[in-house]
Amino acid sequence: MEAAPAGTVAGQGITQDELRLAARNHALPLEALRHPITPPGLHYLLIHYDIPDVDPATFRLEIGGAVERPVSLSLDDLRGRERIAEPITFECAGNGRALLEPRPLSQPWLTEAVGTAEWAGAALQPLLDEAGPSASAVEVVFTALDRGVEGDVPQWYERSLPIADAAGGLLAYEMNGGPLPPQHGFPLRLVVPGWYGMTNVKWLTRITVVEEPFTGFQNAVGYRMYSPDGVPGEPVTRMAPRSLMAPPGVPEFFTRERRLEPGPVTLTGRAWSGHGPIELVEVSTDDGASFAPAQLDEPLGPHAWRGWRFAWDAPAGEHVLSSRATDAAGNTQPLDVPWNLKGYSNNAVERIPVRVANEADLS
Amino acid sequence: MEAAPAGTVAGQGITQDELRLAARNHALPLEALRHPITPPGLHYLLIHYDIPDVDPATFRLEIGGAVERPVSLSLDDLRGRERIAEPITFECAGNGRALLEPRPLSQPWLTEAVGTAEWAGAALQPLLDEAGPSASAVEVVFTALDRGVEGDVPQWYERSLPIADAAGGLLAYEMNGGPLPPQHGFPLRLVVPGWYGMTNVKWLTRITVVEEPFTGFQNAVGYRMYSPDGVPGEPVTRMAPRSLMAPPGVPEFFTRERRLEPGPVTLTGRAWSGHGPIELVEVSTDDGASFAPAQLDEPLGPHAWRGWRFAWDAPAGEHVLSSRATDAAGNTQPLDVPWNLKGYSNNAVERIPVRVANEADLS
Numbered sequence: 001m002e003a004a005p006a007g008t009v010a011g012q013g014i015t016q017d018e019l020r021l022a023a024r025n026h027a028l029p030l031e032a033l034r035h036p037i038t039p040p041g042l043h044y045l046l047i048h049y050d051i052p053d054v055d056p057a058t059f060r061l062e063i064g065g066a067v068e069r070p071v072s073l074s075l076d077d078l079r080g081r082e083r084i085a086e087p088i089t090f091e092c093a094g095n096g097r098a099l100l101e102p103r104p105l106s107q108p109w110l111t112e113a114v115g116t117a118e119w120a121g122a123a124l125q126p127l128l129d130e131a132g133p134s135a136s137a138v139e140v141v142f143t144a145l146d147r148g149v150e151g152d153v154p155q156w157y158e159r160s161l162p163i164a165d166a167a168g169g170l171l172a173y174e175m176n177g178g179p180l181p182p183q184h185g186f187p188l189r190l191v192v193p194g195w196y197g198m199t200n201v202k203w204l205t206r207i208t209v210v211e212e213p214f215t216g217f218q219n220a221v222g223y224r225m226y227s228p229d230g231v232p233g234e235p236v237t238r239m240a241p242r243s244l245m246a247p248p249g250v251p252e253f254f255t256r257e258r259r260l261e262p263g264p265v266t267l268t269g270r271a272w273s274g275h276g277p278i279e280l281v282e283v284s285t286d287d288g289a290s291f292a293p294a295q296l297d298e299p300l301g302p303h304a305w306r307g308w309r310f311a312w313d314a315p316a317g318e319h320v321l322s323s324r325a326t327d328a329a330g331n332t333q334p335l336d337v338p339w340n341l342k343g344y345s346n347n348a349v350e351r352i353p354v355r356v357a358n359e360a361d362l363s
Numbered sequence: 364m365e366a367a368p369a370g371t372v373a374g375q376g377i378t379q380d381e382l383r384l385a386a387r388n389h390a391l392p393l394e395a396l397r398h399p400i401t402p403p404g405l406h407y408l409l410i411h412y413d414i415p416d417v418d419p420a421t422f423r424l425e426i427g428g429a430v431e432r433p434v435s436l437s438l439d440d441l442r443g444r445e446r447i448a449e450p451i452t453f454e455c456a457g458n459g460r461a462l463l464e465p466r467p468l469s470q471p472w473l474t475e476a477v478g479t480a481e482w483a484g485a486a487l488q489p490l491l492d493e494a495g496p497s498a499s500a501v502e503v504v505f506t507a508l509d510r511g512v513e514g515d516v517p518q519w520y521e522r523s524l525p526i527a528d529a530a531g532g533l534l535a536y537e538m539n540g541g542p543l544p545p546q547h548g549f550p551l552r553l554v555v556p557g558w559y560g561m562t563n564v565k566w567l568t569r570i571t572v573v574e575e576p577f578t579g580f581q582n583a584v585g586y587r588m589y590s591p592d593g594v595p596g597e598p599v600t601r602m603a604p605r606s607l608m609a610p611p612g613v614p615e616f617f618t619r620e621r622r623l624e625p626g627p628v629t630l631t632g633r634a635w636s637g638h639g640p641i642e643l644v645e646v647s648t649d650d651g652a653s654f655a656p657a658q659l660d661e662p663l664g665p666h667a668w669r670g671w672r673f674a675w676d677a678p679a680g681e682h683v684l685s686s687r688a689t690d691a692a693g694n695t696q697p698l699d700v701p702w703n704l705k706g707y708s709n710n711a712v713e714r715i716p717v718r719v720a721n722e723a724d725l726s
Contacts, residue, residue, distance in 0.1 A: 012376050013375050013378055014381070015376055015377075017617055017618050019377050019385065019471060019473065020618075021617070021619070022385040023385060023390040023472070023473050024389070024392045024475075025389070026386065026389035026408075027386040027387065029387045029410065029413070029546070031414050031416075032545070034416060035545075039544055039545055039546075040544060041403050041404035041406075041544050041546055041547075042544075042545070042546060045389075048616055049613060049616065050392070050394040051394050051395065053394075053397060105617065106617060110379075110382065112386060112387075147613050148613045148614045148615065149613060149614070149615045149616065149622055150616040150617075154613070154622075181404050181405075182395070182398075183392070183395075183404055183405060250412060250510050250517070251413060251511045251512070252511065252513070253411055253412065253512065253514075254384070254469060255380050256380070259512050259517075
């Protein structure tokens with residue numbers, strides 16, 4: 001057997017380092033897919049370092065770098081701008097990582113690192129326009145207040161975006177109608193619809209317009225599609241399409257295997273993509289051997305997941321249920337994905353084992 | 364090497380079943396110890412089955428069994444009673460399980476399955492008094508709306524309490540001043556100060572007074588201190604004393620190892636016990652070889668954790684930091700605990716590795 005590439009493990013259980021991350025961060029419990037807007041505390045959460053303790057009274061957002069007029073804003077200044085609110089789906093770029101083999105060593109996500117909130121705040125573009133980026137500006141760097149060491153580099157979490165992609169950004173100070181919770185970026189975060197979650201910089205405090213591409217850790221080293229020999233390739237950007245099902249029946253406590261009685265059941269779930277609206281969701285009840293179209297709910301918004309439902313007459317026996325999404329750009333979820341060294345963007349179709357049996361009291 | 368007892372694994376990484384539980388449930392990020400009242404979404408969470416979808420408009424709490432006058436209450440009825448509010452610390456009985464060797468197979472907690480909320484609702488005792496328990500009543504059974512299969516037994520989650528212990532119970536409809544979040548028991552849960560979390564039955568819908576000890580799964584099979592050969596022993600009841608530190612410095616992303624610069628730093632944390640007030644917290648900076656007393660903050664309340672602080676002049680080098688609690692009943696956290704088959708009540712002293720070095724930009 002060949003050795004697993006550096007930074008990955010083959011055929012082994014989750015390490016204590018991974019478990020420590022899994023205990024801090026958390027996914028969406030799949031039954032919470034019933035909510036179009038994820039209630040607070042159920043939205044997935046990935047925190048690179050520690051949640052910083054930010055005093056909103058002295059907080060400032062600074063906009064500078066290659067601009068004509070640097071801008072400094074308090075929270076009240078931001079709240080004084082036009083308030084934009086929209087339901088937006090976030091997904092972690094590492095969602096699905098722990099299902100890869102060999103397994104990249106990082107936060108060990110299964111499939112549920114997702115959530116949809118109503119984010120509200122001030123549009124980024126008018127503020128950038130006020131600052132007046134130089135004619136040779138190429139990117140915008142977003143710097144946060146959480147600090148740690150990653151890849152041996154002490155750093156504030158920061159990520160850049162091409163200046164054209166920054167145009168769609170929102171400077172959010174509200175989540176689901178209230179102030180941001182500490183763990184979701186209080187008092188201010190960037191929200192960029194359609195991009196993976198690492199783009200939505202929490203605890204945002206500085207925006208810097210730059211005239212050369214940013215070479216910070218989270219753009220140059222992190223969040224790249226790597227080949228197995230450790231060469232960083234294309235950056236991770238928009239969310240690949242994915243659908244998840246709210247598993248039917250009831251769970252077995254430890255295995256989470258689903259148990260249900262034979263007969264009609266309506267399967268439901270939600271699907272999303274960062275490349276365009278969801279146009280098709282299909283459901284398989286035979287472990288991906290065949291798929292049939294689900295019925296789509298009305299859209300919740302252009303940047304939010306789309307609900308779906310599928311009538312199934314569950315026969316007794318063991319089954320594997322799956323759903324798969326196709327977006328308007330023609331991207332469809334694959335049954336298997338090409339492996340990558342850091343475990344990003346694994347949108348392989350889900351597999352939910354269910355046991356259908358005439359057992360007492362399962363409903 | 365001897366085989367590990369059934370239901371445990373020796374020397375192996377976390378299994379995918381355990382990881383699936385760890386992705387749903389979550390611990391308190393340790394930096395959130397800075398908050399005396401844990402903000403929503405950061406409080407630890409352990410859900411046995413699925414979060415049920417409860418309609419508050421039709422919800423009823425039924426009190427029956429061996430009583431003279433069965434009682435049926437709506438949420439408004441409960442809100443019409445005197446409102447009792449108190450900060451109360453919860454801890455999962457399985458906290459520390461994943462640090463045992465061999466490791467019991469269940470939710471793989473490290474040390475942080477804890478949180479403190481302000482719970483508010485109606486006192487249980489006056490409602491029990493109205494129902495009028497029979498003279499031969501011995502226990503009260505609390506039945507919830509979440510359903511699953513555990514130990515091959517389909518069940519609604521339910522737990523009993525000796526009738527004398529039920530007297531301290533609160534029927535909570537508010538957490539931190541708002542309605543209960545779905546994952547914390549909306550619309551109603553039991554809260555029993557001082558007991559491990561499994562006692563605080565979420566999605567509570569029925570209270571049954573019984574004249575024989577309850578033999579349901581969660582009392583007779585689950586939540587017992589087992590010997591290695593699988594014989595259920597004493598029930599798990601009150602929280603053993605424990606102290607946790609908010610780790611100083613900044614984390615390395617993957618290992619969570621702490622990095623800080625040499626010099627004075629104030630270590631802080633919180634300690635609690637279900638057996639009485641915290642009377643002493645001691646801190647070790649040499650991996651438990653020696654301890655010195657910390658300064659205690661003012662108590663937050665009789666059933667809430669107690670803050671503490673400790674001045675440390677951090678010398679360069681690698682250190683392991685620990686804190687240890689002693690309660691008014693004379694219980695002190697041990698450095699090592701006796702092993703038990705289900706991994707309950709592991710309150711061994713924490714161990715936090717830190718690296719103190721003159722590195723650039725760690726503060």
